Every structure is written in structure tokens, then in C-alpha cells.
Amino acid sequence: MQEDILKIGPKSFHSRFILGSGKYSMKLIEAAVRDGGAELITVAVRRANTKEKESILDYIPEGVTLLPNTSGARDAKEAVRIARLGRELGCGDFVKIEIMRDSKYLLPDNEETVKATKILADEGFVVMPYMYPDLNAARDLVGAGAAAVMPLASPIGSNKGLATKDFIQILVDEIDLPIIVDAGIGRPSQACEAMEMGVDAIMANTALATSGNVALMASAFKDGINAGRKAYLAGLGRVLNRGGDASDPLTGFLRD
Amino acid sequence: MDNRFFIDSEKLSPAALKKKHRLETDPSCRKDPMAYLPGMEKIESNIKDRVLSAVAEYDPSIYTAKDVRAALEHRRCTTEDFKALLSPAAAPFLEEMAAKAKLETEKHFGNTVYLFTPLYIANYCENYCVYCGFNCYNDIRRLKLSAEQIEAEMKVIAASGMEEILLLTGESRGKSGVEYIGEACKLARKYFRSVGLEIYPLNSDEYRYLHECGADYVTVFQETYDIEKYETLHLAGHKRVWPYRFDAQERALKGGMRGVAFSALFGLSDFRKDALATALHASLLQKKYPAAEISLSCPRLRPIINNESIRPLDVGERELCRILCAYRLFLPFAQITVSSRESAAFRDGIIKIAATKVSAGVSTGIGDHESKYEGKENENEKGDEQFEISDSRSLKTMYEEIEKEGLQPVLNDYLYV
Numbered sequence: 001m002q003e004d005i006l007k008i009g010p011k012s013f014h015s016r017f018i019l020g021s022g023k024y025s026m027k028l029i030e031a032a033v034r035d036g037g038a039e040l041i042t043v044a045v046r047r048a049n050t051k052e053k054e055s056i057l058d059y060i061p062e063g064v065t066l067l068p069n070t071s072g073a074r075d076a077k078e079a080v081r082i083a084r085l086g087r088e089l090g091c092g093d094f095v096k097i098e099i100m101r102d103s104k105y106l107l108p109d110n111e112e113t114v115k116a117t118k119i120l121a122d123e124g125f126v127v128m129p130y131m132y133p134d135l136n137a138a139r140d141l142v143g144a145g146a147a148a149v150m151p152l153a154s155p156i157g158s159n160k161g162l163a164t165k166d167f168i169q170i171l172v173d174e175i176d177l178p179i180i181v182d183a184g185i186g187r188p189s190q191a192c193e194a195m196e197m198g199v200d201a202i203m204a205n206t207a208l209a210t211s212g213n214v215a216l217m218a219s220a221f222k223d224g225i226n227a228g229r230k231a232y233l234a235g236l237g238r239v240l241n242r243g244g245d246a247s248d249p250l251t252g253f254l255r256d
Numbered sequence: 257m258d259n260r261f262f263i264d265s266e267k268l269s270p271a272a273l274k275k276k277h278r279l280e281t282d283p284s285c286r287k288d289p290m291a292y293l294p295g296m297e298k299i300e301s302n303i304k305d306r307v308l309s310a311v312a313e314y315d316p317s318i319y320t321a322k323d324v325r326a327a328l329e330h331r332r333c334t335t336e337d338f339k340a341l342l343s344p345a346a347a348p349f350l351e352e353m354a355a356k357a358k359l360e361t362e363k364h365f366g367n368t369v370y371l372f373t374p375l376y377i378a379n380y381c382e383n384y385c386v387y388c389g390f391n392c393y394n395d396i397r398r399l400k401l402s403a404e405q406i407e408a409e410m411k412v413i414a415a416s417g418m419e420e421i422l423l424l425t426g427e428s429r430g431k432s433g434v435e436y437i438g439e440a441c442k443l444a445r446k447y448f449r450s451v452g453l454e455i456y457p458l459n460s461d462e463y464r465y466l467h468e469c470g471a472d473y474v475t476v477f478q479e480t481y482d483i484e485k486y487e488t489l490h491l492a493g494h495k496r497v498w499p500y501r502f503d504a505q506e507r508a509l510k511g512g513m514r515g516v517a518f519s520a521l522f523g524l525s526d527f528r529k530d531a532l533a534t535a536l537h538a539s540l541l542q543k544k545y546p547a548a549e550i551s552l553s554c555p556r557l558r559p560i561i562n563n564e565s566i567r568p569l570d571v572g573e574r575e576l577c578r579i580l581c582a583y584r585l586f587l588p589f590a591q592i593t594v595s596s597r598e599s600a601a602f603r604d605g606i607i608k609i610a611a612t613k614v615s616a617g618v619s620t621g622i623g624d625h626e627s628k629y630e631g632k633e634n635e636n637e638k639g640d641e642q643f644e645i646s647d648s649r650s651l652k653t654m655y656e657e658i659e660k661e662g663l664q665p666v667l668n669d670y671l672y673v
Contacts, residue, residue, distance in 0.1 A: 023366030025664055046671040049449055050419060074547045078673040085671065102546040104589050157363055209366055 004229065006201055008040075008178055009094070009126030009147040011065060015039045016195070016225050018180065020205030021047070021069055023157075026059055028209050033061050036218030040065045042096055042203070045086040046072045057090060067128065069096040076115035083120050095120060096150065097129040106156045110137035114144050121145025130182050133167035138175050149175055150203065152183035153194065157206045159186025162194060172198040188217075188224030195228025196236060261386035261489075265395035276393050279384060279491040289487045289498045296500045297459035297507060303540045304502050307533050310335065311481060316528045319343035328352055333585040338535065341582040342528045350578055357581035357610045360588040367663045370591070370613040371654060372420035373413060374454070376622050377401045377440050379639045381426035383493030385479075387524070387557060389642045390426040392493065399622040399639030400431055406440050410447040412625045416617055416651045419668040420450040422475065426642075427456035427495055434462045438469040445470035449668040452517075456494060457504035463511025472672060474508035475517035476501060477553065481533030482525040489524060505541055515549030516541070517593065522571040522579070523557035531579045535586050542587075551591035551613070552583050556598075573602055577609070584610040596645040603647055607663060616654035618645050 006013040019032035021042035032038040041060060045068045048057055060066055068086035073079035076099065083095045097120070099112045113129045114137060121127045126147045131137055133151035141149055151171055154163035161184060162168065171179050178200035185191050191202045202225050211217035262280055264273060278285050292298055319340040327337035328349065340346060341353060378400035381390040389396060401409065413421065421444050425432040437455055444451040452473035453466060463474065480486050483498050490496045505516035518538045520530035534552060542550045556571050571579075576598075583592055594603050594611040596618040603614050619628050622639025629650070649657070658665040 023368070025367065044669070047666075047669045049671050050668040051417070051449075072671055073673065081673050082671055100547070103549050104542060104546065206363070206366075210362055 004233065006178060008128065011094075011126075013039045013065075013201075015222075016201040016229055017191075017222055018042065018067070018182075018201055018203040019208075020182065020203045021071070023205055023209035025209065027214055028205070029059060029061075031208065031215040031218040033064055034218075035215045036208070036222045038064070038218075040067050040094075042067045042069050042205075043091065044069050044071045045082050045089065045091065048086070048089055048091065065094060066091050067094045067096050068092070069098050069130075070116070071098045071100075073097075073099045073116075074101050075099060075109075076112040076119065079112070079116040080119050083116075083125060084123075087125075093124060094126045094128065097127060108132055108152065110134055113137070114140040117141055117146050118144035121147075128180070133164045133171055135167075135170050135174060138171050142175060142177055146177060148178040148180050148200075150180045150182040153181050153190070154184030156183040158184050159207055159210070160184050161186055161190035165193075165197070168194070168199065169197055188220040191221055192224040192228035192231075195225055196231045198232050201225075263394065265393065267395050268393065272393070276384070280386075283487075286487070286491055287496055289483060289490070289496050291497065292500055293494060293497055295459075296494075296497065297461075299460070299503055299506060299510070301503055301506055301544075303506065303537065303544070304499060306540055307481065307502075307536045308483075310536055311529050311533045314339055314529055314532055316343040319345045321345050321348070324349050327585075328356060335536070335586075338582055338586040339532060341585060342531055342579065346578060346582075347574075350574060350581070353578060353581040353585070354609045357584040358608065360584050361610055361612065364589050365612045368612065368666045368669075369607045369658050369663050370420070370666045370669065371418070371616050371651065371658075372422055372450075372452070372613065373418050373615055373617045373651070374422045374424050374620070375406075375409060375413060375444075375625075376424045376620060376639070376642065377406055377409075378425040378428070378432040378436075379622050379642065380428040380431035381493075382428045382430065383495040384491045385493075385495060386489050386491065387521075389640065396640035397638065399637055400436075401623050403439055403443065405623055407443050407447075409623065409625045410443060412629050413617065414447040416629060417655075417667065418617065418651050419448055420452070420670070421448040422452040422454055422473075422615075423471070424454045424642075425456070427493065429456065429494070434458065434465065438466055441466055441469035441471045445672070450670040450672075452515075457501050458507065458511075460507040460510040463508045463513055465511075467512040470672065472514040472670070473517065473549075473551075474505065474513050474515075475519075475551075475553065476504040476508075477519040477521060477555070478502060478534070478537070479521045480525040481520060481530055481537075485525040502537070505537075506544075509541070509545045509548050515551060515591075517551035517553055517591075519553035519555060521555050521557060522576065527571045527575065527579065531582065535583055538590060539587055549591065550587065550589070551593060552587070553593045553595065554580055554583075555595055576602075577606060580606060580610040596647040597643065598646055600647045600649060604657065604661065607658070608661065614654065616649060616651040618648065620645060 015037045018040045019038045021044045068091035070079040070082040099109045128148045130150045154160035180201040181194045182203040186207045323340040324346045327340045451471045454475040520534045538550045592611045593613040621641040624638045655665045
């Protein structure tokens, strides 16, 4: 089988598991890299905005790409400022845009996200926008220069799985950029299911952070994602409806 | 009324004493607590009325164990559920409430515990709030730090590793005006990542000015939502105007602040009603301003200088814990702060259940950080404390102890944009 590479902007990744930043801890980063095989790790710029001992940047293992996010931004202007600050702090050119005007559900604001994507992509950032899975907004993000599109599966931190499954499927079918499911994936089986649909990668955090054994769960996610990816590449077998196929073909009447 | 709060200083002039006694004993000489004073901004908001009517309807005695069980089983804690959880019927369910609260806290905050410290820069006050150590009739050493003194204090605090600061003053526009506080904010931005304010309520344009000076969080304690009781405790000064205080958080948000904090001072009135009002106040305001970051505090009355009789036990630790669990279930996304008014043991326990933020290295006095942090006897003058604290652990100790518990201390998770 040909090597299966995930390309985002200028970089290639072998792993399709991305660690989110929701519940950050060193133990989690270590497990995600060692046991989950993560090569891309999210870091909240506002959280990295700290003096000395807590500085997350110091703990990121070599060979891992940092994905700073703009959490805390309430509009495009703030997201742009945070992204630039992340670059100044040494977080690199990748940026995950998160814009929330809601402190309760933390749902992304697609309109502002499109605006920020345009500005940052023009400035040379590799922009990965977190969004509510809406086809029109996703197309606007492509037009704005996004490097990937990151629809949510269900409310962030909820571990509720693919609540927006049908809408994510539409993005997979219509958008020619990597589709990375972000937020809400609570189990490896849900990650697997998303990958089977043709999603390109999974971002997760809470599911690992709140599990009884972080390292083991990281490894379970890796397996689930790989299984789903392989199934997608292999092409899923047919699913029989109503117990069987009609024995008389519907088109049997055609004579030539 | 209960006069355990009234203390006469020998230094008061006969005229001042006479005025004080009149305020204490003759309600007719006190101003209407619902009437705005000149200069106070009035905003259009129905949140007050909604909170007050909910509290008026609340009868904690009607709830039963069945209501509490139902509340614990619901996916989402409704206002009715919250009322049941605060009611006496919920007392036997404390452990179950704690278990559920712990899950919610972890869901929203992981295992993080945020750390901050307060810095009192002035203790002059124009209010007569009978339970407060800073009240204008209390004989204490008054002080307002100069810009140089503020900076010196900040340097000492910043050197301890602290990155979030809460600036406090007494309530005196005359002695510690908005511009003075603005200068303190600008200095704080130099030494800290996150700057909050706990000062007298302001108009929205003044909040905007302070936001531009570097502050992003505003804490205003309503003390009690029981207006009749409020009137008997806040006898004179701007603070007496209950509705102006109530709308302070909304004016702060209108002024561009990112987050606002709410609290009642438990022990002043019926704590169940005050807890209900506090959480509803926060919840309704967040609904109106969805981007606002919401935070709740839970102070209980503490002893003050010159008055040993303030040791209210009405709200015991079990009650306080239950209030905090109920807060967590009703507002799972809200930050909950537990101050050094509470003991080390209580704070160590509650951060594993519901609280997400604690203070460390606390002094409620003025200008005494160098002596408290570094053991140096400061030649400078010091101002007296607002109240006695219970947990005097340093940042270093708190940090290490939080880590030891398997939790993650966080010094900053904020950017000024």
C-alpha cells in the first residue's frame, strides 16, 4: 500500500491524531505523543502567555508541530491579534482559529472565523479554522485560504460523538481540503466512525484527559483512527438492507 | 435589629458619634436605598426585577428529598432544580451533589486550579457598612499607596511568580479616584498578565477607561440581595444605593470588560435566597451578554479589627460546600473562586469538587507585602486590614500543594486583546 500521508499546508504528517488543547497537562502531551503518535499538538496562545515554569512551549517534544489556537478571541480582530502574538512567542506559522462569542457552550462563530482566516492566510499563516459544520461557511473558508477545515462533532468537551455526522459528511464530500473533526469525540469508536466517513484527521483532548488511563486511551485513539482510515481506504463493504437483495432485478424488464 | 456590628471609636467627635448613632437607630434619617444619587448612570435592564421576583417566590421549605433526587438526575439543572439543591431537603445529599459537581467541574475545567492574589492599594472609605473593617467610622490606620509604593508592592508580588492580580480599594471616590485606579492598572499591566478590579461601582464610561488602562475583570459583591436587610447594614455612602450596585457588572460589560464576578456575603441574610439571587444574577447577565466570562465567589463574614463579636456560624462549612456544589451544577461553565477567608483544609477540599480559583500570598492590609513576603520590617507606613484571613499560604506553598493533590495550578490563561 502506498504511504498514507496527511498534508496540511506545507507539512506532511503520518499521524491522523491531533491533540486538542482543552484540558492541557504535561501527562497528556506526553501520552498523546508517545502512545497516540500525535505529530501535531494544539496549544492555546493565552495559556502559553505565562512566565517561566509553566511555559508550555518548553515541554513540546522535538519533531512535533505546534498548533497555536486563538481561544479567548471573541471576534476576528482579536483572533488575528492572538495569532500574531503566537507567532511572536515562537509558536510557528500554523494557527487554529477559534472564535467564540459564547462563554457557556463555546460554539464557534463561523462568520468571524471566515474573516480572520482571510487576514491570516494573506499573512502567510497556515490557517486551520474551527467551525460549525456548515457547507456555505466551509466554502467561504476555502475561498479565504484555509489549509484545512475543522468542523465540530458535538459541543466541545461533551464527549458526545458525531452529533453533526450528516453535515460533516457533506463537508467530506464537497470540500477539497483536509477535514479534521474537532470537538466532541468521546470514544475511539466515534473517531473510527468519523474516519470511515472519509474525515482526514481527528482532534481530541477531553476524551483522553478525563479517561482513567490517559496513556492507554491515547493508544486506543490511535488504533481507532487507524482502523477507520484503513476501512475508508479499503472502501466499506456493502450494507444489506431489509435482510437481503431483491431477487428480481428492478431493471429486468429492459430488453437491450 | 441585631447590633453586634456597632462599635464606637473613642476618637470620633461628639458630632460624628451623634450622626453615627442616629444612622444606626433612626431609619428615617437614612437615605432611600433604591434612589440613585447624582452622577450615577442608570441603564435599561430587567435583570434586577427578574432576580428579585424569583427570590421573592422562593420558599426553601417546600422542597422534598424527591425534588432533590430529581434535580440530581436531570441532564440540565433548571432554576427549580437549583432551588431544591439549596433547600434544607438537600442536606443529606451533600456527598452525591459533590460527586456530580466534581464531574461537571472536570468536564469544563479539567484538573486546573487558577491562582491569583489581591492587592489592596487604599483603604479609605466613604461608606458606613456596619460589618466592614474599612467602614468610615472604624478607627483604623488609613492609607493610600502612591504610584511608587504600588509599583514596589507589585514588584514583590511579581517576584513570587504571581501573574494574575486583583486590585482593591476602599470605596472612596474622593481619596482613590478613577484616575488613580487607572494608573494602578497601567502599572499592573507591566508586572502581571491579568488584571482584575474589586473597587466601588462605576459608570460604564469609567469602566471603559479602566479597561483601556489594562483591566479586564470586575468583581462587585452585592453583599445581600435582600433589600430590607441591605438597608440596615449599609447605612450611609454610595454603597447604600442597592440598584446602582446591582447593575455594576452590566455596566462593566458595556464598558468592554471581558469578565465579571458576583457574590453575596454569606451570613448577612438568608443564605439560600442570597445564593439563588447571586447565581440567577450571573446566569441572566451571561444570557444577555453571551461572551461574558462569569465568575462566582462565596465569602462568609469574617472578623474585623475592633469587633471580635463578628463570628457568624450561620453558614457552616457543609452549607458553604453545598452552595458551591449547587452553583457548579447550575452554572457548570462559571469560574468559582474561594478566598483566603476560608481555611486551608476547606480550600484544599473544595478545589477537588467545585472551585476553580483560589488566592495565594494574601494580605488584606495596605503596603505590607514586603514584610509579609520577604520578612523585612518595612519602614513605610502600613494600612490596616479589611478582615482577618484564614489561609495565609504563600504562592509557592499553594502551588506545590495543589500539584501534590494531582491538580494543575495555572498562573495564567489569559491575553489582553
